[in-house]
Amino acid sequence: MSATTVAAPTGQPPDAIAVDFESLAKRVDDAMAALESLDESARAVADEVKAAVEAIHRAGLVTIVQRMRADEAARAVLFDLVDDPVVHLLLSLHEIVRPDPMTHANRVLVTVRPQLQSHGGDVTLVRIEDGIAFVRLDGACNGCSMSSVTLRNLVESALVEDVPSITGVEVLPNEPSPTLIPLESLRIGPDPASEGWVKVGPAASLPNDELTALSLSAQSGQQAEIIVVNAGQRLSAYRNECAHQGLPLDNAVLDIDNGTLTCPWHGFCYDATSGECLTAPGAQLEQMPLRVDSGEVWVRVGT
Numbered sequence: 001m002s003a004t005t006v007a008a009p010t011g012q013p014p015d016a017i018a019v020d021f022e023s024l025a026k027r028v029d030d031a032m033a034a035l036e037s038l039d040e041s042a043r044a045v046a047d048e049v050k051a052a053v054e055a056i057h058r059a060g061l062v063t064i065v066q067r068m069r070a071d072e073a074a075r076a077v078l079f080d081l082v083d084d085p086v087v088h089l090l091l092s093l094h095e096i097v098r099p100d101p102m103t104h105a106n107r108v109l110v111t112v113r114p115q116l117q118s119h120g121g122d123v124t125l126v127r128i129e130d131g132i133a134f135v136r137l138d139g140a141c142n143g144c145s146m147s148s149v150t151l152r153n154l155v156e157s158a159l160v161e162d163v164p165s166i167t168g169v170e171v172l173p174n175e176p177s178p179t180l181i182p183l184e185s186l187r188i189g190p191d192p193a194s195e196g197w198v199k200v201g202p203a204a205s206l207p208n209d210e211l212t213a214l215s216l217s218a219q220s221g222q223q224a225e226i227i228v229v230n231a232g233q234r235l236s237a238y239r240n241e242c243a244h245q246g247l248p249l250d251n252a253v254l255d256i257d258n259g260t261l262t263c264p265w266h267g268f269c270y271d272a273t274s275g276e277c278l279t280a281p282g283a284q285l286e287q288m289p290l291r292v293d294s295g296e297v298w299v300r301v302g303t
């Protein structure tokens with residue numbers, strides 16, 4: 001469990017109810033580990049006590065959530081609370097809210113990972129888009145041997161069967177790394193538009209230390225919602241979709257000092273120049289090829 005400190009609500013002295021989440025989580029983990037050393041009948045009693053206490057907590061939480069949802073003013077507070085990581089964790093542990101698809105899928109992958117690793121393979125969930133989970137497979141999961149096909153099927157059936165919002169799985173190529181755009185795709189030929197390049201405008205028109213959201217259409221008709229990040233005059237273009245839940249990044253916060261871009265929805269934080277997600281390792285923004293040619297910025301939307 002991650003370390004989080006729960007702050008006191010506005011108007012209350014922080015020390016009054018500040019909770020060290022890490023200590024609480026450790027206390028639970030220690031108690032659970034101690035249960036393992038009990039003999040079978042003692043463990044059965046302890047499990048029953050735990051289940052009974054959890055049932056009371058769940059019943060109370062369900063009542064609180066139902067009452068808050070029924071009241072207009074309280075509903076806004078409830079939505080705010082659900083975005084708090086600790087509250088979200090508590091409610092999802094009691095299955096009162098569903099974990100977001102990325103979290104849910106990552107939890108499912110934890111269950112198949114030992115089997116993959118015992119065959120020298122591994123899996124990374126990159127993003128979920130329109131019900132499709134995009135994964136990257138490593139080691140023995142790659143290739144076309146029988147065992148790699150079996151491991152891939154294992155990942156696919158676990159995700160599709162256990163995560164209701166996932167209907168399919170697509171395997172992303174491992175090379176080149178998604179943070180690297182092949183040089184080939186950065187070349188602008190004599191007829192850029194026919195190669196999917198779209199002229200964004202003069203580099204000087206993209207404000208320094210800001211991000212600009214744009215809607216681009218390629219000659220082929222392909223369209224893309226993108227953001228161009230100008231971090232200290234270093235330009236990067238990304239598809240305008242957060243790797244968490246695919247929500248737009250128009251209002252993301254660009255922190256030039258730290259070189260980060262933070263999604264306004266649930267706070268996923270990215271390296272502003274590579275798109276690598278610093279919150280959820282393995283996730284990342286989809287980078288779009290960008291060139292500056294004679295002072296004009298071009299972004300490649302199609303092929």
Ligand code: FES
Pocket residue numbers: 242243244245246247263264265266267268
């Ligand atoms: S959509 Fe949830 S953090 Fe961006």
